[in-house]
Amino acid sequence: MKNKITTKEKILKVSAKLFAEKGFYGTSIRDIAKNAKVNVAAINYHFGSKKRLYLEVIQKVFLSHAEKIRKEFNSNIKNSPKNNPECVISALSKAVLLSKLPETERKVVFSLLVRELTDPSEAFPIIAKHALLPLVEDVAKELNKFIKTQKENLILTVLSIISQIIFFNFFSRWVRNAVSFSKYDEKTKEKIIQHIINFSLKGLEGCKGDT
Amino acid sequence: MKNKITTKEKILKVSAKLFAEKGFYGTSIRDIAKNAKVNVAAINYHFGSKKRLYLEVIQKVFLSHAEKIRKEFNSNIKNSPKNNPECVISALSKAVLLSKLPETERKVVFSLLVRELTDPSEAFPIIAKHALLPLVEDVAKELNKFIKTQKENLILTVLSIISQIIFFNFFSRWVRNAVSFSKYDEKTKEKIIQHIINFSLKGLEGCKGDT
């Protein structure tokens, strides 16, 4: 019956949140220690260094959340009433933007992902291999059932969809600025998802004939 | 005949490059001083602090390059042989990805933009107001000639296009990873632009009927 949260777990959880919010350089181990209510030295004791802590955050926290999103995509697909390209795009958007992951965990995934895309570290290859590529492959496989084109086009198409999802989600501050939504609530989010689906569904057709 | 590059200009230019490459926190004024071959103290003499230097980089360097891209978009539009939505998307993609700006200057614009989207600073409102919104408005205005829909949809559509352009351009390392292009040269870039055009052109149609 060891359901007590260990110090190590507490540190992992807190530092995931802080790295996501303020980035690797913007987060100090003193910050982490204070927020996790542990001693600075405990962090170095458990993880050796700030960098190794960060890598463990990616391996343990990031990958586990990302895996949940991927599972949710596949489960969305299975439960789709119909069987068409729209379901694939919808399943993807919803898995990413409306998944049942708590908001904080989704923020961790997105934020760390965008930060690694912007400023790749040693963790980038891990993220690409274990989180990004598998999801892209899954989506491509589903789309391939409806769209016959060479693999390269298929992947580019999936990336076009994903780029929108990331952009509208993570950069919502700027989106809010440009569109001047009076508020940015769940309703707005659904509207944006619907827009991505509308836009991308038609977009798919444009890619069938690519050479 | 004062065409000698002043110390101040040299510092601005070098720091724009370094801030773009390594971010605000990743760049030290010592780095800048070394690369610009000036003294550390000269930077503080001319700009007061690192932060004020950064803000001047945004105001002087970033905005000036961004303005060139916007001008290039408008000139592309004027010189289009035909007059259709495809020309608008093509004009935008080319202005951003193939503009005559030297590669280094384009890198400065994109990189600083993405960094500000990821980690907004005091500079973000300036960028949004003077670089992002004007371009988005211009593009929306052009598209509005062909697509009659409410403004909100129009803007979302423009953002869908821009999100792809940013993604494929700035995150090219990851794109290369996913698509496994054997090489990432001018030819590949043109292929990607063509993909964005194909995808978005059809995508537009999906947005005509949005409510």
Added chain:
DNA sequence: GTCTATAGCAGGATAGAC
């Protein structure tokens, strides 16, 4: 305006008591 030298501080890491 440009330099050297240095103050002053923040953060990462470790030694050693408990």
Added chain:
DNA sequence: GTCTATCCTGCTATAGAC
């Protein structure tokens, strides 16, 4: 395993000579 105390490095910023 956890704490306190401390070292060390690297940074921004400034004082003051030239």
